[in-house]
Amino acid sequence: MRELKLKNFWKSATFGEICGGECVKNFGNPESELSALRNSVAVCDMSFVKKFVFDEAEGLDFLDSILAANILKLRYGRMVDTFLANGDGNVCAEIFAASIDDKIIVTAETLSPDAADILKNGANCKDISDDCVFISADGPSAWKVAKAIFGADIFNLPYLSVEKYLFEGSDVYLMRNGKTGEFGYQFLAPNSIAEKLAVAIMDAAKAEGGAPCGFDAHQFARLEGNFFNIYAEGESVGNPLELGLQWMIDFSKESFAGSEKIFAQRERGVKNKLVALNSNAPLQPGTKVFDGSIPAGTICVSKTCGKKHLELGLFDAKYALSGFEFSSIPNGACDVKTVSRPFILAQSLIKGMEQQ
Amino acid sequence: MAINPESLERRRKVSELLKEKLIESLDISYEPADIHEDISLIGSGLGLDSLDILEIVLCVENNFGIKMPEESAHVLRSFNTLVDFIIEEQDKKCAS
Numbered sequence: 447m448r449e450l451k452l453k454n455f456w457k458s459a460t461f462g463e464i465c466g467g468e469c470v471k472n473f474g475n476p477e478s479e480l481s482a483l484r485n486s487v488a489v490c491d492m493s494f495v496k497k498f499v500f501d502e503a504e505g506l507d508f509l510d511s512i513l514a515a516n517i518l519k520l521r522y523g524r525m526v527d528t529f530l531a532n533g534d535g536n537v538c539a540e541i542f543a544a545s546i547d548d549k550i551i552v553t554a555e556t557l558s559p560d561a562a563d564i565l566k567n568g569a570n571c572k573d574i575s576d577d578c579v580f581i582s583a584d585g586p587s588a589w590k591v592a593k594a595i596f597g598a599d600i601f602n603l604p605y606l607s608v609e610k611y612l613f614e615g616s617d618v619y620l621m622r623n624g625k626t627g628e629f630g631y632q633f634l635a636p637n638s639i640a641e642k643l644a645v646a647i648m649d650a651a652k653a654e655g656g657a658p659c660g661f662d663a664h665q666f667a668r669l670e671g672n673f674f675n676i677y678a679e680g681e682s683v684g685n686p687l688e689l690g691l692q693w694m695i696d697f698s699k700e701s702f703a704g705s706e707k708i709f710a711q712r713e714r715g716v717k718n719k720l721v722a723l724n725s726n727a728p729l730q731p732g733t734k735v736f737d738g739s740i741p742a743g744t745i746c747v748s749k750t751c752g753k754k755h756l757e758l759g760l761f762d763a764k765y766a767l768s769g770f771e772f773s774s775i776p777n778g779a780c781d782v783k784t785v786s787r788p789f790i791l792a793q794s795l796i797k798g799m800e801q802q
Numbered sequence: 803m804a805i806n807p808e809s810l811e812r813r814r815k816v817s818e819l820l821k822e823k824l825i826e827s828l829d830i831s832y833e834p835a836d837i838h839e840d841i842s843l844i845g846s847g848l849g850l851d852s853l854d855i856l857e858i859v860l861c862v863e864n865n866f867g868i869k870m871p872e873e874s875a876h877v878l879r880s881f882n883t884l885v886d887f888i889i890e891e892q893d894k895k896c897a898s
Binding site: 527605606625672673690692693697698712715716719720721722737738740764765766767768769770771772786787788791795796 | 804805809810813814817831832835836837838839840841842844845846847848849875876879880882883885886889
């Protein structure tokens with residue numbers, strides 16, 4: 447297992463493992479960590495994410511040949527959110543590719559330790575997963591944390607942008623690609639300055655009433671905010687079209703990894719779709735949901751955070767519409783309702799809209 | 803209790819029409835079937851900007867005869883929240 451570089455820094459944390467990488471699960475109270483994320487700012491060590499660097503010239507062509515999005519359209523200072531599929535056309539890694547400094551920086555959340563190894567076959571690919579830390583700050587005040595450290599006009603940095611800053615004599619890449627619905631930034635920095643940067647981020651976060659946050663609360667925030675989570679619905683469903691990830695795909699491309707299967711299914715049509723649910727009590731993954739006596743779908747994600755619980759179901763496409771009541775037992779009383787995502791109205795969305 | 807098929811059909815029809823009209827208005831390079839009902843409109847997902855938001859407002863007002871609110875952030879969180887709003891407004895119109 448790849449150990450977290452900042453393990454000693456996050457003293458009070460409970461640690462876990464994600465696909466061969468150590469992660470911070472929580473700091474003892476995911477509910478208050480989620481509250482910090484929704485109301486001020488939460489800092490999460492995401493260093494378990496795989497990180498790669500490519501020379502831009504060769505990297506663009508290579509990445510375009512395997513990733514679902516059109517990487518050739520990636521412009522300087524911008525990022526693209528897409529996925530890597532396996533031979534069966536199922537999602538095996540969520541990928542962010544960022545273009546900056548004649549380089550393409552790729553971060554990958556993978557379903558298995560070796561799921562993104564195909565990336566290493568790219569010309570001049572350098573795996574920097576063990577050389578760098580990756581720390582996120584998410585929340586309505588997250589931009590103030592980045593501004594306190596870099597002193598720049600961070601608020602106006604568009605979503606899916608990347609910028610480079612100097613911190614303690616080293617380059618730090620700041621990526622705005624949060625996955626919670628709030629302002630969200632990720633700091634990619636070399637291990638040599640990791641602790642000093644973590645101290646600066648935490649000091650700035652605490653000044654805004656923020657707190658450290660584990661990946662448990664972060665994952666719940668992804669679900670609340672309607673962001674794809676490869677470790678939840680990604681793992682249980684796999685099929686990118688059933689997951690509703692068509693927006694990550696450029697269907698005009700001739701091919702990419704898994705494209706044959708994905709294109710064929712698109713032609714046939716999608717039979718099942720992911721749908722958000724409100725239920726009276728938490729329902730375990732695998733629980734069937736019925737319209738009268740007719741099976742309508744199956745619970746595929748169930749997450750709790752304190753008293754809150756949210757579910758996603760994989761439903762027959764004809765039932766995968768918001769606003770309808772179902773039962774978790776055949777011909778039973780209605781105890782599950784399909785609802786529209788996102789589950790929450792993020793404060794950052796209101797602040798962002800006010801600025802436009 | 804079984805779901806009312808008419809309600810299901812109504813939701814489907816509003817969704818399909820909105821998909822078609824948004825693709826047309828915003829020149830989106832997807833087929834209606836490619837647009838998942840929970841897709842985000844702003845940021846990730848369709849990745850629309852403030853100019854696109856104006857187009858969405860016009861699209862809804864012109865095709866569904868509904869006035870969008872001044873503060874529309876909550877309505878524009880996703881395709882589904884926009885459909886929720888359209889159906890609610892249609893129901894209000896019918897009731898009045």
